[in-house]
Amino acid sequence: MNFFERQEASRRMSRWLVVLFAAAVLSVVAAVNFVVCFAISLGQENMTGEAPAMGEWMSANPGTMMITTLVVLGIIGLASLYKTVVLGGGGGVVAKSLGGVRVSPDTTDPQQRRLLNVVEEMAIASGVPMPEVYLLEHEEGINAFAAGHNPANAAIGVTRGTLTTLNRTELQGVIAHEFSHILNGDMRLNIRLMGLLFGLLAIAMIGRIVLRFGSGGRDSKKAFPVVLVALAVLIIGYIGLFFGRLIQAAVSRSRESLADASAVQFTRDPTGLRGALLKIGALSGGSRIGNPEVEEVAHMLFAPGMGRFFATHPSLEDRLKAIDPTFTSKDFDRARAELINAAEQAKAQATPKQTSAERLESLINVPGAAAVAGLVANPGTVHMQLARDIRQSLPEAIVAAGAHPNSARALLLALALDTNTESRERQGQFIATQIEPQTAASVGQLLDAVDGLEPEQRMPALLRAIPALRQLSRDERLKLMSTLNGMLQREGRVSLQAYVLRKLAQVHLNDDLNPVARTRQLPLSAVQKDIQVLFSVLAQHGHTDVAVARRAYEAGVHHLLPRERPSFVNLAHWAQPLDLALSRLDQLAPIMKEQLVEALVKTVTHDQKLTLGEAELLRAVCATVHCPLPPLVTPGIDG
Known part of the structure; x- marks a missing residue:
């Protein structure tokens, strides 16, 4: 599954999330209406000695049912809205709620410095902004998370146990897992899930409060109706909690498995992720997080942060077998023995020092269009080593x-x-x-x-x-x-x-300032003018011969619009039209963006040459439409 398919899967999952949430809300509303009906009919029975049938009472009192429904929907809606607004500040809000402290870029702590270096290298290799990095100083378990609405306001948090227990390769495996959430669109889904679930959890919170204060009366006869209602509200609250945890588990497990697979694909080295998971299974503390707020973010974590009935992650054994089919439970014992004996087997896997000039060639072998599109949000080992350089x-x-x-x-x-x-x-x-x-x-x-x-x-x-x-x-x-x-x-x-770098900066600043902005998906037929502008500008850049520029334009546009396509235009003042074109092309559906990237490659490489400057220009253009490419390197370079 490539980047564009993962993005589309995330959108489908988001739609299913809305359906599941609506089902949960309807269940809670129905339960509350039932309790109200039962309580009132019970009261009438005490007064008159005769209780009407519930169906008759409900049909005779639609106004009461409507008020009850609106009150419940109002509580859930306002609680969800409140949480969504609070989370609008980005991933840093989530990190701080767990006690995270931002790691300063000037830190001299060797472990924190190593963490920043790994995150920065992954960001360079992925072609996205570097996220803020937070440290959960007092958490000894091995865990991490990525939070935010988009790459521009993302934050990565790691526990102190992650830094002290894992070596660099294992840390890189964990960070690659979290970057896959950033690149695959999981963060927005997770933040949305937190906002929606808080609405359901609010009913459970109200149930606890009502039960606590309603059961304090001395007169048991008078207090009985209050206690009954309090108990009913609490039960209904736990119905919401049940659905919330069920939704969390359903959404999280599939995305965690995908993140593991993506992390291995990013690093091309399964030993890092495997080692981190083995150490979690070997340690008594495992991946546990002690902060009481962990329940809300359980679906975001690298590994389970608490014990619960509905697991948010596949079991460690299943995750390890997916990475390494030869895994057995005895591997946990071996890992535990290594940790207990403190046999520091710090094998420096440093590659021979190479300068940027030796690794970054001025002329890159012309890649295939589909191959470049497949690299979007899929950096490999060579890209990680290049990022370090x-x-x-x-x-x-x-x-x-x-x-x-x-x-x-x-x-x-x-x-x-x-x-x-x-x-x-x-x-x-x-x-x-x-x-x-x-x-x-x-x-x-x-x-x-x-x-x-x-x-x-x-x-x-x-x-x-x-x-x-x-x-x-x-x-x-x-x-x-x-x-x-x-x-x-x-x-x-x-x-x-200079223009494309300026545009890229604007895109990420806007993503940060408007993290929850929704954009409609445009079909290719609606962006033909925008395609004409973008491909004309790229074709004429670097080609003084208009005929050659026209052929380069046709090579790319034909891939997108094979039947009816706009003709090449030689734009003298192209900056503002291109600005609008890139903004509209960013609204294409993921599968259409894949074709767009392939077409861009065909135009840029029409002359069978791809200089480093052209490659970086291509990367910057793709990044402005949220298709981050890793650095394009000569395939023959040994990673």
């Missing part, structure tokens, strides 16, 4: 600038500047008037470092700064987006590479 090759000035909010803002603006000197001066003046002169000065100080970046370093430099940018206030981020738009509108001629 890229991370280590970033200049210190760029690394330092991306670690803090104000300097990260200056770095983003520096990356978005045009290469033309006169345009830069105008853009710098615009930045000074829109934000502040000090920011414009900081941008100027970073220009030498930014201009010295290789093509393969520019996207990682931008994406690793996203967590720091999230620390800016909402008004500051809105002002930053407005400044980026203004920079685009002030220039007639724009470098395509």
